Amino acid sequence: MASWQWFHRLGSPKWFYEKTTRWTQVIGVLAFAMLSVGIVWGLGFAPADLKQGNSYRIIYIHVPVAVVSMAGYYVMAIAGAVGLIWRMKLSYMVMKNAAPIGAALTFLALLTGAVWGKPTWGTYWVWDARITSMVILLFLYLGITALQEAYQNQESADKTCAILALVGMVNIPIIYKSVDWWFTLHQPATLKLTEKSSIAPEMAYPLILMIFAVYMFYAWVLLRRTRVEVLQRESKTQWVQDIVTGSSR
Amino acid sequence: MNFYFESFSDFASMSGHGPYVWSCYFATIAVFILLAYVPSLRKKAFIKQQQSLLARQAARATHSTHKGNEL
Numbered sequence: 001m002a003s004w005q006w007f008h009r010l011g012s013p014k015w016f017y018e019k020t021t022r023w024t025q026v027i028g029v030l031a032f033a034m035l036s037v038g039i040v041w042g043l044g045f046a047p048a049d050l051k052q053g054n055s056y057r058i059i060y061i062h063v064p065v066a067v068v069s070m071a072g073y074y075v076m077a078i079a080g081a082v083g084l085i086w087r088m089k090l091s092y093m094v095m096k097n098a099a100p101i102g103a104a105l106t107f108l109a110l111l112t113g114a115v116w117g118k119p120t121w122g123t124y125w126v127w128d129a130r131i132t133s134m135v136i137l138l139f140l141y142l143g144i145t146a147l148q149e150a151y152q153n154q155e156s157a158d159k160t161c162a163i164l165a166l167v168g169m170v171n172i173p174i175i176y177k178s179v180d181w182w183f184t185l186h187q188p189a190t191l192k193l194t195e196k197s198s199i200a201p202e203m204a205y206p207l208i209l210m211i212f213a214v215y216m217f218y219a220w221v222l223l224r225r226t227r228v229e230v231l232q233r234e235s236k237t238q239w240v241q242d243i244v245t246g247s248s249r
Numbered sequence: 250m251n252f253y254f255e256s257f258s259d260f261a262s263m264s265g266h267g268p269y270v271w272s273c274y275f276a277t278i279a280v281f282i283l284l285a286y287v288p289s290l291r292k293k294a295f296i297k298q299q300q301s302l303l304a305r306q307a308a309r310a311t312h313s314t315h316k317g318n319e320l
Contacts, residue, residue, distance in 0.1 A: 034264055054270060055270060057266075
């Protein structure tokens with residue numbers, strides 16, 4: 001029983017708010033340090049690609065935002081599932097706030113992909129499997145954000161969004177596998193966990209750093225958005241009133 | 250590890266790929282700044298709104314006690 005106590009406590013918005021104050025600061029500092037180093041490394045210090053020249057440097061943005069936009073969908077869907085199963089309000093708050101961040105990252109993945117496509121494929125856009133499934137991902141994120149606003153009742157909004165998020169989860173393996181299942185212009189994965197990667201180490205290190213950096217940044221923004229959501233939904237409680245009066249000084 | 254480019258203009262032009270690379274990086278930095286800024290704005294707005302709510306409640310409370318005295 002004792003091992004489940006942390007789980008119940010995590011469901012308490014007040015406990016979450018107090019505990020994440022410090023984490024959020026640490027994660028924020030780490031995210032900015034890693035992003036700064038990663039961007040400078042990728043832009044100015046990594047060698048140019050033999051075939052693509054310098055245009056390949058877009059990889060240091062494109063791959064990390066694409067990876068985190070998909071991982072972020074799992075975060076959102078799992079948070080929705082936890083909310084449905086255990087009726088945990090905090091979990092719904094995480095789900096709600098994961099959607100706009102996911103949409104922003106998916107948009108960036110599509111934008112940087114289109115810009116990279118011009119010098120590499122000779123076109124900004126093709127309706128191939130990878131790109132089309134990413135557009136669907138963007139619409140899922142935007143749909144969940146819009147659905148939240150469509151309901152007067154917060155509980156109905158949370159439940160409906162959680163169900164939509166769970167249904168939309170089928171899209172994620174399709175995105176991952178789209179480059180293998182269909183003939184597409186998009187190149188297959190560059191970094192692989194189980195086999196040898198098709199990228200030189202001096203190009204791979206800044207890429208791995210940038211992937212971690214974008215994960216950190218995602219966690220930082222999600223924590224901060226969720227913390228504000230906690231304050232808004234708990235505005236009638238004494239501890240939030242104390243924060244409100246405390247910050248007037 | 251050395252700086253890959255020979256000069257700053259070389260770095261800016263990226264041998265012709267500059268516009269593509271730089272637009273991607275600037276767009277990403279702009280979106281990231283926006284993502285980072287929104288929660289701060291929301292928190293400020295929430296605190297402000299709650300404080301004015303409290304002030305209004307306090308004003309109403311003193312107003313009603315004065316009225317009570319008159320009666």
